[in-house]
Amino acid sequence: MNGTxxxxxxxxxxxPDLVRVPLRAVAQTFESLGLRYLVVxxxxxxxxxxxxxxxxxGRSTRDLDFGVALSNWExxxxxRAALLKTGNFEETSRAQRFLxxxxxxxxxxxxxxxxxxxxxxxxxxxxxxxKDVVMSVAGFEEAxxxxxxxxIANDFVLPVASLPGLIILKLFAWVDRKHERRxxxxxxxxxxxxxxxxxxxxxxxxxxxxxxxxxFDVVRAGALMLxxxxxxxxxxxxxAKLEELLNDNAxxxxxxxxxIQAGGRSDxxxxxxxxxxxxxxxKGFLNYS
Numbered sequence: 246m247n248g249t250x251x252x253x254x255x256x257x258x259x260x261p262d263l264v265r266v267p268l269r270a271v272a273q274t275f276e277s278l279g280l281r282y283l284v285v286x287x288x289x290x291x292x293x294x295x296x297x298x299x300x301x302x303g304r305s306t307r308d309l310d311f312g313v314a315l316s317n318w319e320x321x322x323x324x325r326a327a328l329l330k331t332g333n334f335e336e337t338s339r340a341q342r343f344l345x346x347x348x349x350x351x352x353x354x355x356x357x358x359x360x361x362x363x364x365x366x367x368x369x370x371x372x373x374x375x376k377d378v379v380m381s382v383a384g385f386e387e388a389x390x391x392x393x394x395x396x397i398a399n400d401f402v403l404p405v406a407s408l409p410g411l412i413i414l415k416l417f418a419w420v421d422r423k424h425e426r427r428x429x430x431x432x433x434x435x436x437x438x439x440x441x442x443x444x445x446x447x448x449x450x451x452x453x454x455x456x457x458x459x460x461f462d463v464v465r466a467g468a469l470m471l472x473x474x475x476x477x478x479x480x481x482x483x484x485a486k487l488e489e490l491l492n493d494n495a496x497x498x499x500x501x502x503x504x505i506q507a508g509g510r511s512d513x514x515x516x517x518x519x520x521x522x523x524x525x526x527x528k529g530f531l532n533y534s
Contacts, residue, residue, distance in 0.1 A: 253394045253402055258296045260397060263307055264288065267345040267353045269401055270334075271311060274327050280320070282404065283392040285358065285385075285414055286310030289406040290431060292395055298442045302434065308354040309345075312385045312406075314361035318373050321359050340372050341380075360385040368482065381421055384413040384483050391478040408435055408442055409474040412526075413483065416490060419500060429503030436522040440467025455533075459525055468522045472529020491527045 260268070268284070275282045284292065287306040295302035315321055328334040328343055335344040335352070341359075344352040360382035363370055368383035388410030395405050406414065412435050419428035440448060440463055448456055448466055455473070459466035479487060490496060504519045505511075 251394050253396050254293075254297045255396050256296045257299050260292070260296055263347060263351070263353065264309070265397055266347060267309055267355065268397060268403060270331070270345060271309070271328075271355060272401070272403060274324070274331065275311075275313060278320075278324060278327060280324065281314040281389060283312050283389050284310070284403060284405045285312050285388060285411065286356075287431070289411055290435065292403075292405050293393070293408060293411075294434070294438055294442060297395060298438075300438045300441050302438075308356065310356045310358065312358045312360060312382075312389060314386075314389060315359045316362040318359075318363055321357075321363075324357070340378065358382060358385065368486075381417055383417045383486055384410070384479070387478050387480055387483055388414055407478070408439055409471060409478045411435060412471060412475055413479060413487065416487065419503075420490060420496070423499065423503070426503055426507075429500060430507035432500070433504040433507055433519065433522070436468045436471065436526055437464060438467075439471040440464055444470060455529075458528075462521075465521050465525045468525040469529040469533075472526040472531075473533040474529075475526075476530045476533060487530060491530055497523065497527070 259265075268288075272282070283289075286308070288309050291302040291306075294300045313324065315324075325336075329336065333346050334355070335346065337344060341357050343355045343357070345355055347353050358380070359370060364382060365371065369379050369381050372378040372380075388406045389404075391407045391410045392404040393407045394402050397403050412432065415428050415432050415435065419432065422428065444467060445463065448463070448470065452466075452470060455469050456463070456466045459469050475487075476484065501520055501523055504523065505516050508515055508519065510516075
């Protein structure tokens with residue numbers, strides 16, 4: 246298990262079996278091979294926001310995404326073989342995707358995103374043998390290092406991407422697939438809910454300067470704090486990539502428009518609120534180094 250010296254978060258709401266059972270099955274295989282891993286994507290957002298802190302988590306999904314640190318591609322083949330050997334997983338036409346047999350009728354989609362020693366210099370991976378499928382894995386190492394531990398069951402503690410790690414991954418994912426419009430709603434949810442995800446006491450006890458900088462608005466202060474926390478979670482290469490992204494006004498305008506559209510409201514106060522959240526996050530990341 247990753248970093249067992251870290252504090253363990255307890256669930257306030259049990260995970261449904263459709264999520265808990267495949268999570269355990271994949272985690273057991275990772276751990277049997279001694280691999281470092283974490284839950285990312287929508288499942289991480291739902292676990293942290295809804296199941297740990299009881300907050301709205303945005304769009305729901307049964308798909309499960311894992312990041313897994315590998316030294317070489319041979320380790321992925323070993324992992325693939327180990328999953329299939331259990332008899333509970335099926336391959337698909339996509340190298341990173343497996344299906345977990347929850348029942349004779351139900352399959353749960355599992356995506357594995359390898360990173361680490363297999364990365365190219367630009368923080369991407371190219372899937373063998375043809376190297377024709379390329380994926381960005383920027384931010385995954387930081388997400389692993391900043392992951393939080395969540396007790397899913399008495400005998401099952403799971404590493405899950407923290408919200409700072411997750412917002413980093415979401416921003417890079419949005420750049421890669423912004424035409425799909427599925428990451429902006431998640432970014433809006435994380436920005437809106439960060440302060441309620443265990444950070445309000447910290448704000449008033451140790452971060453009053455952030456509260457003042459956000460105009461004494463608690464939610465906006467949370468976005469500012471998230472930017473600061475994401476900055477400290479990122480390594481030098483990732484920080485440079487994110488600074489370039491956050492300083493690109495055209496991209497930020499596009500992201501803001503998608504966030505506003507995702508909220509399902511067109512009124513000016515809501516649009517201004519989205520703009521303030523994004524701007525406070527930018528300030529937190531760029532100015533609180």
